[in-house]
Amino acid sequence: MGGAAESEARSELPVGVFDSGVGGLTVLRALISDLPHEDFLYLGDTARLPYGTKSAETVARYSVRSAEALVARGIKALVVACNTASSTALPALRERFPRLPVIGVIEPGARAAVDASATGRIAVLATEGTVRGGAYQRAIEALRPDAVVTQIACQIFVALAEEGWSEGPAVDAVAERYLSHLDARVDTVVLGCTHFPLLAGAIARRLGSQRRVVDSAETTARATQRALATQQLARTTRGGRVQLLATDSPERFARVGARFLGGSIAARAVEIIDL
């Protein structure tokens, strides 16, 4: 096959999106909205979630295995929609798939924060694993060397979002305990876990109206669009198909995931694969 024909065939492939579970569906939602012509193949590694409390080596190993499953089905780019995996597994993924554009959520999230912040005092709310890896801090400081970054591990936010508790006294009390000691000079807060946009209302209320709350879903969608354009991989024909894969429990994926995707999901539409 010639170069042009191969490139055209490749551009017809879906964009792979990978997450440890349903949280990445907030990123998929932004991708579908910004790139309506593209096809998407989403894999939630629900059998092995959460990644947020696991070691960097384990997360990298799981991520590569998930990516292999997507590549085997044919994808033209990979969006790592999991903050923990983005913060630790990108080098391993790029080494394993040198030709595949791999887009993480950390760098776009860091850019959104730096663009929003006047003072350069930025707080990152994330899982234990993302905080431990420190990737947001490094990404923000690379864009703005005088930034002062605070990281807060908010593990219980994940459980609240999975339970579908977006509002109420329990959410407010958890937000209070995590956020009450935040430096008053912080003017921008990054939701550094794809679960946290579900709690954005309660978090923003606790933070006060003078603070900006940003997440990486929107900016990751734009980064993906740029990567496809740069590598001439954008679809030339109309697509719009979305296929959902999970490694466990299609019913739970459909029930919990619907809240993240912002629409209903039929359990029978979720294909279970074994990794």
Added chain:
Amino acid sequence: MGGAAESEARSELPVGVFDSGVGGLTVLRALISDLPHEDFLYLGDTARLPYGTKSAETVARYSVRSAEALVARGIKALVVACNTASSTALPALRERFPRLPVIGVIEPGARAAVDASATGRIAVLATEGTVRGGAYQRAIEALRPDAVVTQIACQIFVALAEEGWSEGPAVDAVAERYLSHLDARVDTVVLGCTHFPLLAGAIARRLGSQRRVVDSAETTARATQRALATQQLARTTRGGRVQLLATDSPERFARVGARFLGGSIAARAVEIIDL
């Protein structure tokens, strides 16, 4: 080796204790207290926790693999200190290891509840997986056919316990949301997840002093003692060694696990194994 000598050599082996993470350390704590002469080999499958949101097949597969690792090191009995695994994986474990006494936490927990209840109205607080499996309900009804059992999935309690939040407004607000609709006639509540004893104070306060709160740690220790005695596997010499294995993150296991075991754990004392 003759029968008597083999039996004596076997009785010197440790008791294997298996859990999806650190929660089972509440059971290990009761075992150490009740069986101080025994050696224990504990495995927390921290790389693949939580089991509570995974399918029955996945939990059974993980449980058998963990048990194989313990059997390969030599154990004389297996305590399944994870409610989710006890509720779904016991048949698979007994089929795989027909000669090994396998003790779960469900039946002892059900017995504790039935012994404590006057009305027979019993509530089980557990993970999603344990509730879905319905094993507590079946075990309680087998002991007391006229029992009326209510199951409540309290997934966020797991996250609170792992975070070390045993008390405070957030714990009270979560307990309020899970427990406020409980039937007034329920007189006994089973903590059907090994994480929940850490929140026993807050849970008991919400339930009121007229209700009994039971957990399966104590009764599982007694069931283990009986199983060892029946099969002539109790140690004849003084042991008392405890060895801790985990599949991921020794630092986290030590830090979080100390709260469950009720004493400090050095990260270097936790051996990491790959399953």
